[in-house]
Amino acid sequence: MKALLCTRLGGPEDLSIADLPDPVAGPGEAVVRITVAALNFADTLIIAGRYQVKPDLPFSPGGEACGIVEALGEDTEGFSIGDRVIVHATHGMCRERIAIGTRHLTRVPEDLSDEIAAGLTITYGTTLHALRDRARIQPGETLAVLGASGGVGLAAVEIGRILGARVIACASSAEKLETAREHGADDLVDYTADNIREALRRLTGECGVDVIYDAVGGEHAEPALRSLGWRGRYLVIGFAAGEIPRFPLNIVMLKGVDVQGVHWGAFVEREPAAHRANQEQLLAWAAEGRLTAKVHGVLPLTDYAEALGILQKRAARGKVLLRIGDR
DSSP states (O other): OEEEEEOSSSOGGGEEEEEOOOOOOOTTEEEEEEEEEEEOHHHHHHTTTOSSOOOOSSBOOOSEEEEEEEEEOTTOOSOOTTOEEEEEOSSOOSBSEEEEEGGGEEEOOTTSOHHHHHTSTHHHHHHHIIIIIISOOOTTOEEEEETTTSHHHHHHHHHHHHTTOEEEEEESSHHHHHHHHHTTOSEEEETTTSOHHHHHHHHHGGGOEEEEEESOOGGGHHHHHHTEEEEEEEEEOOOTTSOOOOOOHHHHHHTTOEEEEOOHHHHHHHOHHHHHHHHHHHHHHHHTTSOOOOEEEEEEGGGHHHHHHHHHTTOOSSEEEEEOSOO
């Protein structure tokens, strides 16, 4: 089988495609033939050795995919050969086949495309966990999303709307903000043209923002924190800007603010039943058309460097996908 491999840490140009033996399903595992793999910004960090997950070399990038169950090992239940599934792990999806525990699989509804299903697990799974499980956002509350035009940002815009929040999209250009508006954002803030704290204050008045969703970090994090109202919640998703913020704890104290870490990978391992329920909810919303799961583009596996480059430049408007095989 063909597999995209990271044999040395570096950039997309350091990856290569190799031929590997087909995997065999062990106890509790399924062999899934991958049709479409979804890439995320974290993949650019993993291949460079700059992410908290550091797989042993060589490894395949890609943490989520859609595919078809081809074989089942002993002691497996709940799945059959031929089932179409989404599959997730920290890495390993950019290959034609993978042997993986069935707890990493969720069955895909018939009327949902591989392309939409492939990108629902990580960004949308992280976001549903963040907004519903961690922040416990309520209908009518205000949600400000930093970096609102990328894959994870658009997920927050869409899920925030479904959960009944007023969504304020914050991004670095009018073009990016228009993408967020198309996905349901109520208000827009261009933080390269306006002070984010002042803009959020104008939009929310004395009440302030209820929830900040921050997958960016960097210089806009502290002004966003200061825009929170009483008992606001600041969701720490990631640090795409590269800089980890250092918050003034006096603001946290004076406003009764909760700074909440969102580690989706740990949630998946520690609370598998809750994770599965979230996955099934996301698939149902997508099948109903309530989640668009915008696709930036679908590239062939051989164009992996271009696909990862889009993410490195933070130019993605939705999910970046690699076509691995046919359905």
